[in-house]
Amino acid sequence: MYRCALVFLIVVAAGTPAMSSFWQQALRGTPMPEAIADLVQKGIDDAPRVVRYPAFPSISLCGAWTGMCTASLAAPTGIFFYEAQLRPGSTMTMSFPAEAEPPILPHDLAEKVPFANLSAVLTTFNIPTGSAQASHVAKTLSLCQSPPHVGELRVCTTSLESAVRSAMNMLIGRSTGGDHGMWMATSVLPAGGGLPRQLYEVQAVTKLHGDYFVGCHKMPFPYRVYQCHMTAGLTDKGYVVSLRGLVGGGPTAKLLAFCHFDTSKWNPAHPAFEVLRTHPGTPVCHFMPYANPVFGIGKKATKPY
Numbered sequence: 001m002y003r004c005a006l007v008f009l010i011v012v013a014a015g016t017p018a019m020s021s022f023w024q025q026a027l028r029g030t031p032m033p034e035a036i037a038d039l040v041q042k043g044i045d046d047a048p049r050v051v052r053y054p055a056f057p058s059i060s061l062c063g064a065w066t067g068m069c070t071a072s073l074a075a076p077t078g079i080f081f082y083e084a085q086l087r088p089g090s091t092m093t094m095s096f097p098a099e100a101e102p103p104i105l106p107h108d109l110a111e112k113v114p115f116a117n118l119s120a121v122l123t124t125f126n127i128p129t130g131s132a133q134a135s136h137v138a139k140t141l142s143l144c145q146s147p148p149h150v151g152e153l154r155v156c157t158t159s160l161e162s163a164v165r166s167a168m169n170m171l172i173g174r175s176t177g178g179d180h181g182m183w184m185a186t187s188v189l190p191a192g193g194g195l196p197r198q199l200y201e202v203q204a205v206t207k208l209h210g211d212y213f214v215g216c217h218k219m220p221f222p223y224r225v226y227q228c229h230m231t232a233g234l235t236d237k238g239y240v241v242s243l244r245g246l247v248g249g250g251p252t253a254k255l256l257a258f259c260h261f262d263t264s265k266w267n268p269a270h271p272a273f274e275v276l277r278t279h280p281g282t283p284v285c286h287f288m289p290y291a292n293p294v295f296g297i298g299k300k301a302t303k304p305y
Contacts, residue, residue: 209298
């Protein structure tokens with residue numbers, strides 16, 4: 001993975017020297033994850049045009065407190081699971097659909113493209129008023145403008161630079177001694193970012209470095225918008241879960257996963273409780289889908305997992 005990521009980083013650096021300089025200063029020694037570098041390059045290739053991408057809900061929403069994930073969306077994917085399944089040898093049925101992935105816009109372009117004004121967004125991207133996509137865009141803007149939940153830090157970002165800066169602001173002061181730097185990681189999935197539906201076996205489980213994490217989730221929008229959030233207490237644990245498909249030498253993946261141990265204040269209607277047949281107060285674990293980055297502070301920043 002890292003070899004590929006460095007190749008992409010060289011390409012990105014050639015297109016945007018400012019991005020390369022910013023990345024090296026903010027996440028020194030941490031290679032840009034391949035999935036993120038690919039979407040950054042996609043944004044460079046599209047610029048200065050602004051290409052419209054489908055703005056429909058995806059399983060990325062299921063790891064965030066958006067109210068836009070439903071049990072019917074989450075259940076077939078296996079994105080929610082029990083903490084007890086985090087052990088080598090356990091199995092789970094999963095199916096991550098490959099999706100149209102909006103690019104990460106260059107920061108200077110993202111600053112010029114409409115975001116906060118619904119009418120301007122719909123006009124710029126020729127999204128019909130009253131359409132399903134218009135409704136999803138409106139929900140994204142409403143969520144981004146609403147206050148965070150109690151105990152949550154949250155912000156919506158429209159570029160990689162803004163996501164990194166937001167994560168840095170949330171994590172600052174959380175490091176306790178030692179030479180700890182901020183890192184970014186993503187799940188590593190087969191080409192296309194999906195997982196075919198089949199039974200997968202857990203090969204290994206490794207804890208992510210650090211105690212505090214910022215997770216960024218793709219929102220329904222015609223270009224890449226992330227909702228990045230962090231809970232203030234030490235109630236979340238992060239992992240890397242190595243999976244192998246059991247059908248015909250199936251695919252392998254390394255998925256970032258989080259277990260939330262304090263769900264006592266979660267909405268009882270949260271789809272995780274319906275899918276797992278549990279209730280507020282019981283732990284909820286979920287995977288991070290393709291190109292949904294996680295930031296953390298801890299040792300060995302160059303190899304967060």
